[in-house]
Amino acid sequence: MTTLIGSAARSPLDAAARALANAMPPAEIAFDVPLASLGRWQIGGPADIVVTPTDAGSLALTLRLIADLGVPHIILGDGSNLLFDNAGFRGVVIRIGRAFDSLTLEDDGVVVAGAGWWVPSFVRHLINAGLSGAVHAIGIPGTLGGLVTMNGGSQRKGIGDNVLSVDVVDRHGMPRRLEHHELGYGYRRSRLQSGEHIVTAIRFRFERADPSALRREAIDILRSRRAKFPKVRANCGSVFVSDPKLYSLIGPPGLAIEKAGLKGFAIGDAQFSPEHANFIVNNDSARSQDVLALIALARSRVYDLTGIAMNAEVRHLSPDGTMRPAHEVAPAAG
Ligand SMILES: Cc1cc2nc3c(=O)[nH]c(=O)nc-3n(C[C@H](O)[C@H](O)[C@H](O)COP(=O)(O)OP(=O)(O)OC[C@H]3O[C@@H](n4cnc5c(N)ncnc54)[C@H](O)[C@@H]3O)c2cc1C
Secondary structure (H helix, E strand, C coil), rough: CCCCCCCCCCCCHHHHHHHHHHHHCCEEEEEEHHHHHHHCCCCEEEEEEEEEECCCCHHHHHHHHHHCCCCCCECCCCCCEEEEECCCCEEEEECCCCCCCEEEECCCEEEEEEEEEEECHHHHHHHHEEEEHHHHHHHCEEEEHHHHHCCCCCCCCCCHHHEEEEEEEEECCCCCEHHHHHHHCEEEEEEEEEEEEEEEEEECCCCEEEEEEEHHHHHHHHHHHHCCCCCCEEEEEEEECCCHHHHHEEEEHHHHHHHHHCCCCCEEEEEECCCCCCCCCCCCCHHHHHHHHHHHHHHHHHHHHHCCCCCCCCCCECCCCCCHHHHHHCCCCC
16 A cells, blocks of 8 residues: 555545554554554465554544545454455555553452453463463463453353453544443354454452362363464464264364364465364465355365365455455365
């Protein structure tokens, strides 16, 4: 993108670049940023503008400026569940980072935390405070905002069970509180995935427990994850969501992909991990199309085997800012 700072703006994106550059501290804004540098898969072309607000005020200001100009935006945590497209993104990426790191522990197991917390650090704080309910998330590499949006968890649990409410701002920068019943939680799903709201803080309730027992549980979980998951290559965790029907017929998605003969199979530099087939690893210079082709192939082969269509947990970002579960944009497998 050509930014026109200091001269007449030619398009809404140029106007947004100029308005944001004038309004934001330079450290909070960057242009032409490779999305590959913002996501765990290390895949993706350039994003025109990336804003990393350091407080609720600059977040609200960013949203107001781009809403007025009609420029698309997306919300990013640590990019650990996103497939960026090689064509990049024509809009504004708003990163909710570590600046959103408030933490208040109340007497009755209620915890209020900023959305930028790194999940493993947040869980460690809870363990030290003798609070149980989130230990299953100890190994999940993302922000708290991403976790509550994805209803992430492990051992068939989801963090949504502990969420009382979330503080959000809408696309015009207006703050609001959404209660648990408004969040539409399901397995790895929530209404927050619509992208209408940006989570800035979360109110949770946890149970009291013995910190030493919680520490032992956390160590066991981390040990079992280390044994199972790929260690070296860039990846975005589990690609497909577990499905109870598939589980009772054949097992988790990784086993289904393996039984379909695809464990270790590669297209370009994207490969079903030889260690855990529900992970797609980037061996060096994988492209978004390679990952999408693998997703389509696994879906079709597992469907032939079981009659069940697997759905992706990983979300794909289109150049126009549409974010959808990746199987919805994967081409039909040949
Ligand atoms: C090695 C590895 C292991 C993993 N293991 C697990 C696991 O065991 N269980 C599990 O559930 N997941 C797992 N994941 C996936 C991922 O870590 C989680 O989904 C994580 O919670 C995503 O957080 P994030 O900050 O990276 O979100 P991102 O990937 O940046 O975003 C994910 C979605 O959340 C939205 N979002 C992010 N932040 C906000 C916000 N503040 N407000 C509103 N929307 C927001 C984004 O727009 C996007 O739709 C794993 C990933 C990796 C790489």
